[in-house]
Amino acid sequence: MKKKIVIIDYGLGNLRSVLRGLERAGAAPAITADPEAIASADGIVLPGVGAFRDGMEMLGGLADTVLAAANETPLLGICLGMQMLMDRSEEHGIHRGLGLVPGDVKRFVPAAGEKVPHMGWNTIHIDPGTPLFDGLHEEEYVYFVHSYYAAAAPANTIASTTYIRPFASAVNNGLTYGVQFHPEKSGAVGLKILENFIERVC
Amino acid sequence: MVLTKRIIPCLDLKDGRVVKGTHFVGLRDAGDPVELAQRYNEQGADEVVFLDITATREDRGTIIDVVQRAADQLFLPLTVGGGIRTIEDMKQILRAGADKVSINSSAVADPNLISQGAERFGTQCIVVAVDVRRNYETAPGKTPITLADGRECWYEVVTHGGSRGTGLDAVAWVREAEERGAGEILLTSMETDGTKEGFDIPITRAVSETVGIPVVASGGVGTLDHFYEGFTEGKADACLAASVFHYGEFTVRQVKEYLAGRGIPIRL
Numbered sequence: 001m002k003k004k005i006v007i008i009d010y011g012l013g014n015l016r017s018v019l020r021g022l023e024r025a026g027a028a029p030a031i032t033a034d035p036e037a038i039a040s041a042d043g044i045v046l047p048g049v050g051a052f053r054d055g056m057e058m059l060g061g062l063a064d065t066v067l068a069a070a071n072e073t074p075l076l077g078i079c080l081g082m083q084m085l086m087d088r089s090e091e092h093g094i095h096r097g098l099g100l101v102p103g104d105v106k107r108f109v110p111a112a113g114e115k116v117p118h119m120g121w122n123t124i125h126i127d128p129g130t131p132l133f134d135g136l137h138e139e140e141y142v143y144f145v146h147s148y149y150a151a152a153a154p155a156n157t158i159a160s161t162t163y164i165r166p167f168a169s170a171v172n173n174g175l176t177y178g179v180q181f182h183p184e185k186s187g188a189v190g191l192k193i194l195e196n197f198i199e200r201v202c
Numbered sequence: 203m204v205l206t207k208r209i210i211p212c213l214d215l216k217d218g219r220v221v222k223g224t225h226f227v228g229l230r231d232a233g234d235p236v237e238l239a240q241r242y243n244e245q246g247a248d249e250v251v252f253l254d255i256t257a258t259r260e261d262r263g264t265i266i267d268v269v270q271r272a273a274d275q276l277f278l279p280l281t282v283g284g285g286i287r288t289i290e291d292m293k294q295i296l297r298a299g300a301d302k303v304s305i306n307s308s309a310v311a312d313p314n315l316i317s318q319g320a321e322r323f324g325t326q327c328i329v330v331a332v333d334v335r336r337n338y339e340t341a342p343g344k345t346p347i348t349l350a351d352g353r354e355c356w357y358e359v360v361t362h363g364g365s366r367g368t369g370l371d372a373v374a375w376v377r378e379a380e381e382r383g384a385g386e387i388l389l390t391s392m393e394t395d396g397t398k399e400g401f402d403i404p405i406t407r408a409v410s411e412t413v414g415i416p417v418v419a420s421g422g423v424g425t426l427d428h429f430y431e432g433f434t435e436g437k438a439d440a441c442l443a444a445s446v447f448h449y450g451e452f453t454v455r456q457v458k459e460y461l462a463g464r465g466i467p468i469r470l
Contacts, residue, residue, distance in 0.1 A: 016270070
């Protein structure tokens with residue numbers, strides 16, 4: 001049986017690529033905003049592109065559904081979806097996140113000649129013990145596009161990347177995972193991470 | 203490790219097929235875009251750009267179907283430009299599976315499109331494509347740029363495939379685009395586009411040094427060394443090329459191996 005993975009549809013982001021990526025990685029994914037479907041899924045993906053406050057606003061009442069489900073269902077936040085897992089963000093004012101992973105989201109402060117957004121392929125240094133990165137090398141290239149980064153505790157950091165400063169490129173707390181990069185846009189490495197989420201985490 | 207420099211093959215599309223012209227005229231049909239994009243993917247392309255080059259001129263809609271098919275098969279970043287005039291156009295393209303939309307003439311006509319797009323979809327989604335040509339008539343308020351031969355000019359923004367001047371100073375325009383929320387600048391010089399004589403280094407460098415967002419150099423690549431110059435002399439964050447890849451003069455991998463061998467940070 002293929003695992004049933006729901007992609008939370010709250011009106012933001014490129015859901016199609018996430019859907020096809022999960023299909024390619026062996027899941028039976030569905031894009032949904034239905035609380036029952038979310039509650040009964042084998043795994044949840046919280047995607048997202050854009051601004052933090054808009055993301056939380058558009059998630060709206062679904063936030064409670066996601067929080068309740070996250071107690072017993074593995075969750076993967078991608079990009080803005082990962083940032084929304086954190087306690088707070090300082091993007092355009094201070095805004096509360098879902099609080100599933102301790103830590104704040106901060107803006108990169110670039111020095112002269114450093115560009116923001118951090119856009120392109122950069123290296124992740126992974127914690128080899130985590131099931132999300134099973135079968136990967138300790139350093140892999142993945143695709144990033146973001147202007148804010150998650151400041152997470154070392155205990156919750158399962159991959160780190162350096163751009164302007166070292167930051168958490170992947171986080172974990174219990175059943176909840178988040179990746180700052182886009183696995184659905186990171187070629188074979190990204191598909192392997194999605195496959196690991198489906199097969200090893202869910 | 204550092205953020206790597208990107209090599210981006212560009213596919214110019216007309217009626218859903220790949221074409222490539224010199225100075226944007228004299229188009230020649232040559233293939234299925236998704237097939238070609240898949241080949242670039244296998245060669246290690248960091249990203250793919252689809253540019254519907256006739257969209258503005260012939261008032262054509264965008265290319266949802268091609269984008270969907272490409273996004274279903276390629277798990278790498280996809281930028282789509284050409285004929286995107288409204289927030290609704292952007293939404294359709296992004297929902298079809300594109301990661302970024304590139305706006306050019308429509309951003310010049312209504313700069314609010316940049317701000318509104320950035321607010322709605324995030325700055326990282328909004329690429330402002332800037333086509334430029336040299337203007338040797340000195341004018342007040344224009345940014346003077348010295349060319350390799352010592353002559354001085356300013357660069358004027360042109361639209362509609364290079365056929366219309368705007369009077370806009372390119373350096374001022376990219377600064378405004380950044381302030382309005384552009385996440386990236388895709389710079390094409392009409393002076394070098396299609397010539398295979400290399401990127402227009404003076405303006406590429408000026409733009410890269412002006413903005414704090416990534417700059418993609420485009421137009422004029424003919425040799426491996428031209429890519430190297432784009433990154434070193436032009437200070438670009440990514441180099442885009444169409445015909446050298448399209449006609450198989452180099453594979454993406456050859457370019458990347460060459461650059462890595464010369465010390466440019468590249469994902470191999």
